[in-house]
Amino acid sequence: MSAPDVFAPVDLGPVRLRNRTVKAATFEGRTPHGEVTDELIAYHRAPAEGGVGLTTVAYLAVAPDGRTHAEQIVVSERTLPGLARLADEIHATGAAIAGQVGHAGPVANGRSNGVPAIAASRMPSPLSMQMIRSASERDLTRVTKAYVDTARLLVRAGFDVLELHMAHSYLISSFLAPALNRRRDRWGGPLERRARLARQVARVVREEVGDAVAVTAKISVSDGFAGGVTTDIGLDLARLLQGDGHLDALQLSGGSSLMNPMYLFRGAAPVSEFADTMPPLVRWGMRTPVGRSFLKEYPFEEAYFREKAMEFRRELAMPLMLLGGINRLDTMQQAMADGFDFVVMGRALLREPDLVNRLRAGVARKGICIHCNRCMPTIYSGTRCPEWAAGEIIPVVRRGE
Template identity: 50%
Template sequence: MSSASPSTHTSEAHPDIFSPVTLGPVKLRNRIIKAATSEGRSPEGLVTDDLIDFHLDFVRGGAGMTTVAYCCVSPEGASAPGQILMSEKALPGLKRLTDAIHAEGGAVSAQLGHAGLVASKKITGVTAMGPSRFFNPSSMEYCRAIKQEEIPTVIDQFGQAAKIAVEAGFDAVELHFGHNYLPSSFLSPLLNRRKDEYGGSIENRARLVREIAQRVREVVGNRVAVIAKISMDDGLPGGIWLTESIRTAQLLDQDRTLDAIELTQGSSIIRQMYLFRGDVPVSEFAAVVKEPMKTGVRLFGKLALGNFPYRDLYMLEAARQFVPVMKNTKLILLGGINNLDHMNTGMQEGFDLIAMGRGLLREPDLINRIQQDHSVSSRCTHCNKCMYTVYARTHCVLEPDSHYLPLDDSASSYAVPEEHKLSITPV
């Protein structure tokens, strides 16, 4: 089994954010990653020219690597309609996408996920599953407890999805171990009440993510970088919090199966704004659903989604706790990064790379402009109105002339069950 790249966490002068960085077998031209954000550009579950153009903008705009959001490892692992299933059928389109990114000098990662209890039977056709039976208030459905004999199948599905990513020419895979999707739900003492070796202590609850990471590393070897996205805390009372997520990261670091960990926060079950922070676009969500749900969203939307003020670098306080723990694995800082000062703060704190989402959604060329003029800062207002655009094609609503907007009615949306329209599934 190959080992991860040595960590760069030292007391020496921090690296230049625009300097190249080695991530496993991959050398990125800079230390800035376009974070995974729901795209809504694969209505048939396959790569489209629209999706390719979406990611080309980020690498042309200066990002060292872009991330294709939420590629399902299995049909029952979908969290929303139109997500790409990592399969032979998707392979030709995925190859077109990676070839296009490489032609522009950029790198590209595939985020691999299984929704678990976040999935809805209305979308997948089967009852969702989690570590234990649980009622998901977002989908208004119960999930069933996954059987122990089914767990090896899930592990193998991640391995097979990683194999497809290698064949497609991706530079990295990002294992989604956050936001209470299936692997993350095993880490949660609130969601995982199992009595077998996958429940109880954090060492037991971390068993699934460690086994997934090991299988993926065995499959990909040194051909691509392997990243894991992990929730430091999920914002749910009794759920994942720092004491145990630090231990999970430490165990993964000791396994030497990962090249980097991207630190995140939040849940896809409820209080989704804990990840996003800032304005809660309740009226916009209400506008895209029918009665009686429209009234319910207006009355209870803010309560369900949560209300958390935005501040710059809002994940840093929690994320800095992980820096001393990592001995073999690089760390990626996410959350409220808008300008060069924020990026440099991340480097000074001991992070190896930074990831940006909404700021690049607003301005795909932001990195190039910051490199040319160090005083430039993102124009993102954190209004979060981009959140409800995932029901069609994700875009910044403050860019009315952007080609992110639908070109015609046929490209604007695909069918989304009404019951699913308040189920925001952050990636």
């Protein structure tokens, strides 16, 4: 059989997308008061007008203690009108909209949020310099219900896809990683118990939304640190999730926001730029050898998760989304030939929001992102590409041109 056309319409569960391209959930830095702003809408409207099939809003917290910091949106009746306006704006372009739904767990800054952070097990927080407490049974019941409430509200807001965040050392991921989960109760030990929260959340969300929207999950092909989620663990989790039958697709990611963020962001490590955004004490620490080791540098290569993701593709029947350094048309076509169902793009679309239209129209064969990662520290002041902001103007290609 021939590989599908990456630019042709496709179904994601109950949702029809105009093509197989997805804008990844990358924190926008445009919600200073935890609400949808005109700037946030413009940020997502750009790649939507630029041709993507699905744009993903990050990061929609299920509870106040689930934010990475206080500026993030908590899905609630208060934020519902703004989220509905955002969905309407994206739909007007012909694209669909996803919400990345999650609880940050140990990646949450309890000092910023004003609410203590929780994780699978007690641990110190390098973000708040506080202790993160081990989630209690009451916490896990509360958080599970919060996922249900969030799903219900996002359906009302008109979102098409819910992406459940199960990677990057966020709360669900912290239960999956042996080094972060030292529990001896029904939530710890063998993977079947460590995966209980992931499977429980997927089940209750699907039971709540039915076929009103698509439900996907972001999982890890490898966390990139000792004691984290390995490829084998990620694959075993994927088998469990596939067997449960509650999800329409899995998005394959990697790295840890807490322990090894550059495992996800291959290319240059912008240590100095990150340090400049931090308070004086943290800034000093980041410039020490220990601080610099936190932002490890991994050489960039096109589709750098492909090899590990292929292990998932060989073992699973459900739809899979390939993520990680996808910038070229031939890479997207190879992903289709490999059996992946969607391609997920992040930095390439930050650099060129209309890249999908360019590739589809034959105006370009690849993106021009240089993988310097200087976009990463801009999350504190509005996520953007410094190269683009520096002045190179590229004519916009709109759909149909």
